[in-house]
Amino acid sequence: MENMHDRLPGMNIVVVGHVDHGKSTVIGRLLADTHSLPMGKLAEVKERCKRNAKPFEYAFLLDALKDEQAQGITIDSARCFFKTEKRRYIIIDAPGHIEFLKNMISGASRAEAALLVIDAREGIMENSMRHGYMLAMLGVRQITVLVNKMDLVGYDESVFNNLSREYAAFLKKIGVTPHSFIPVSGSEGDNIAKKSARMPWFDGGTVLSVLDDFCAEEPPEDLPFRMPVQGVYKFTSDGDDRRIIAGTVESGRAAVGDEIEFFPSGKKSRIKSVERFESPASEEISAGTAAGFTMTEQIYVKRGEIAVLAGINPPKVTSRIKVSLFWLGKEPLDTDHEYIMKLGTAKASVRLEQIISVMDASSLENKDQSKILRNDIADCILSLDREIAFDLISELSGTGRFVLVDRFEIAGGGIIREALSDSHGPARDKVALRNMKWEKSEIQGEVRAARFGQKPLLILLTGPSGSDKKGIARTLEKNLFDAGYNAYFLGIGNVLYGVDADIKTAASQTVMRDEHLRRLSEVCYLLLDTGIIVIATAVGLTREDMKLIRISAQPNEVMVCWVGSDITTDILCDRVLAAGPVQAAADELMTVLRDEKIIR
């Protein structure tokens, strides 16, 4: 019996709405009236209420279930299960918006449809709108609005009609066409599982019938293949140089023999084998599975890249994006701070570049303000400190959503509306072509690293002119060399008068700055490919400069050090070195290199 039902298709439904509007009551009633509660549960909870002289509430059923389910596992939102002839349902009673947001964005409990509960007597409140907006933003398109507590308004048709009209107008503003509106009473059971005789004027379905009426989403297997790279693992046996690219497939499918391209790096290889942990051998990976694959040609890719099928619907790559987001942070989102953006497995530092519009999520009125406050929703432009790969929400939702982290806490989330150009397009194109034409060596980077006892790294020393960057660089190079490592100090002059000879004219200095930096980074890239540690110096690098350098240097790691006490540009650096004795700074860096396992 159980097995037969297990084969039914499943659907996740989230129940949202303003506090106390009756979400838990509606769910409890639905479970009770469809006989989905464990045997004796209803009687037990009723009995307990009676003993404590407390009026019975259907919402208590959820708490009772939650206690039961929570033994051994932590659950952040109450989940209930029930089934009809057609489907198995998971009903998620979202406890608050942060949890709701986290779950939705992380995909932990992606809902395909939603029930939005509004109290007939109290009417539309802030969260009625805020939650409606979040659903729209998160791409939950099937929304049924339950006008609850109809018993408290005498089952009055006009109350239902007015509320429905008002809320439909709101949904229209945010581009949502609701599936339906249903007048219900959770506590009395009207129109939950059975049609109510108290509202003969209503000719629509019940909550139960509407659930079965929702359409299942298109299986993401039919969408373009996207697998954010979670990690790259090496086979450990001797002489085996294969690597497993591991991650969870967000959408689509890929099979042995398929050519895979990684973004942002643009590197390509073919799937040689599919590695599933503790699963039967397979030739294919598809949406929703955690999997790994090995490749015919070993290329260096890392966490944060997205694997796609080569030549088919490539994702976008840039460092500037137009987004819609909602902000739940205690501190406002403003242009003066850096935040962390997480999208898939990619992580970048992000800054608010420009606010296009801020809306009060409960009135949808545009507000005129230069910060995004808690509970605001906004359209804005974000500038990342490095390029990332993603999709537009209109094209692929799994890789088009992100969360923002402020001081280690998720403080917002949003969707990407547009990829904006970031002035590094030409450099990016050159790198893509270079990668395509790259003559691959027989010698793996890891093999070099094992031989040399060190990993390649670009150490960039920047700061005001006059801080002794070169002194530190030379000392560090010498210390590394004396300790038996391969390191090279690359002064800007080494590039300027040779590689840059054709563009080294005083008149065009500023125009050519980007090209100088690009060439410098290309030279670094070559040196890094030989497996050595490169120490380069440059005056007053900025956040934009670093983006450009990373485009050429990736996937090699870059360590940015500011030399001097005050950081005078907008650069994000890994370390600040006091401008003092060069030996002390070089010693400090040696320790960092050991700690970071760049050298042994």
Ligand code: GTP
């Ligand atoms: P939170 O989880 O705290 O946000 O609340 P909720 O939306 O889950 O509301 P809940 O189901 O806990 O109901 C809140 C109160 O409204 C309880 O006292 C319920 O008994 C009451 N209530 C819920 N539905 C109805 C209804 O249809 N009619 C009447 N009269 N009361 C209801």
Ligand code: MG
């Ligand atoms: Mg509740």
